[in-house]
Amino acid sequence: MPQIGMGTFQMTDRPVLEQRIKDAINIGYRSIDTAYVYQNERLIGNALKELFSENITKREDLFITSKVWSNFHKRNSVMNAVKLSLNNLGLNYLDLVLVHWPMAYREGTGTTRPNYTMDSNIDTDTTVVETWRGMEDIYKKGLARSIGLSNFNSEQITRILRETQLKPTVNQIEIHPYLSQEKLVNFCKSNNIAITAYSPLGRADTELFNETVLNDIAINHNKTVPQVLLRWLIQRDIIIIPKTTKQERLIENFNVFDFQLTDDEMKAIFKLNKNKRIFAKSESSNNREYPFNIEFK
Ligand SMILES: NC(=O)c1ccc[n+]([C@@H]2O[C@H](COP(=O)([O-])OP(=O)(O)OC[C@H]3O[C@@H](n4cnc5c(N)ncnc54)[C@H](OP(=O)(O)O)[C@@H]3O)[C@@H](O)[C@H]2O)c1
Numbered sequence: 616m617p618q619i620g621m622g623t624f625q626m627t628d629r630p631v632l633e634q635r636i637k638d639a640i641n642i643g644y645r646s647i648d649t650a651y652v653y654q655n656e657r658l659i660g661n662a663l664k665e666l667f668s669e670n671i672t673k674r675e676d677l678f679i680t681s682k683v684w685s686n687f688h689k690r691n692s693v694m695n696a697v698k699l700s701l702n703n704l705g706l707n708y709l710d711l712v713l714v715h716w717p718m719a720y721r722e723g724t725g726t727t728r729p730n731y732t733m734d735s736n737i738d739t740d741t742t743v744v745e746t747w748r749g750m751e752d753i754y755k756k757g758l759a760r761s762i763g764l765s766n767f768n769s770e771q772i773t774r775i776l777r778e779t780q781l782k783p784t785v786n787q788i789e790i791h792p793y794l795s796q797e798k799l800v801n802f803c804k805s806n807n808i809a810i811t812a813y814s815p816l817g818r819a820d821t822e823l824f825n826e827t828v829l830n831d832i833a834i835n836h837n838k839t840v841p842q843v844l845l846r847w848l849i850q851r852d853i854i855i856i857p858k859t860t861k862q863e864r865l866i867e868n869f870n871v872f873d874f875q876l877t878d879d880e881m882k883a884i885f886k887l888n889k890n891k892r893i894f895a896k897s898e899s900s901n902n903r904e905y906p907f908n909i910e911f912k
Contacts, residue, residue: 650684
């Protein structure tokens with residue numbers, strides 16, 4: 616899996632998304648992160664189709680990730696979810712499929728999102744172990760070259776490792792200097808599970824971007840603050856998937872492999888941690904598989 620990929624959350628404007636996919640491939644990105652629930656798989660599929668037909672890139676040179684949404688968590692539904700994503704994307708396999716969140720919601724196949732804060736929409740029976748068995752099925756069918764998790768805590772990962780056959784390859788979690796996730800990263804690494812950082816730029820949080828320490832480090836290296844944020848993750852062996860709607864930022868975010876932060880700079884960035892989560896999903900905190908109620912979150 617390439618260490619950098621293109622994030623696509625909230626990119627649903629057709630001309631912008633299609634053009635940015637093409638730009639990304641031209642710049643050198645080979646990995647694209649999407650999800651069924653982002654409702655942009657079809658647009659990404661259209662752009663890929665054009666890139667393939669114009670011989671600009673080949674399917675086998677790309678790494679495409681999608682995710683199974685929470686209302687497809689029963690073992691047999693996982694297959695349906697992945698088939699819908701493949702159909703949307705116009706592909707016959709995905710390089711990586713993730714369980715998007717550990718919580719299960721009631722079944723439903725549409726793209727519309729019910730109000731998940733309502734208790735009636737919570738699926739109280741389905742566990743992450745059942746869902747993972749469905750993930751094993753799609754891997755064995757060849758629909759996914761690899762299978763992984765997103766937003767899973769250490770206790771949930773432990774249950775999967777103990778009770779199922781195939782190991783998750785990746786856990787995709789929120790990481791930026793305000794949520795450094797040292798414990799969960801170490802836990803996953805000790806189990807040979809790779810980490811992908813989502814929201815690696817902290818969603819361009821102004822307070823984060825204005826941190827003096829980050830600005831000083833950026834000046835030292837003649838780089839920008841977003842580049843320092845991404846480099847801090849790369850030096851932790853973490854995969855990054857920054858999202859942008861702008862061509863010049865796609866280039867900026869890709870140019871992070873030609874400089875090195877010192878140990879002191881790495882440590883100074885770690886000191887910014889305040890366990891501040893952007894995607895807390897607190898409306899789902901009464902779900903049996905809500906991941907953020909325990910330590911090692
Ligand atoms: N698994 C999950 O539950 C989950 C959750 C969230 C996200 N994700 C994935 O992770 C990807 C990245 O996370 P994210 O989209 O939440 O946040 P992010 O990548 O941390 O930040 C995106 C924001 O940063 C801005 N930006 C990007 N590059 C910039 C630059 N060089 N300078 C200044 N601003 C810049 C973007 O604005 P412009 O677009 O205007 O440039 C956008 O507002 C998502 O797109 C998605 O694929 C997964």
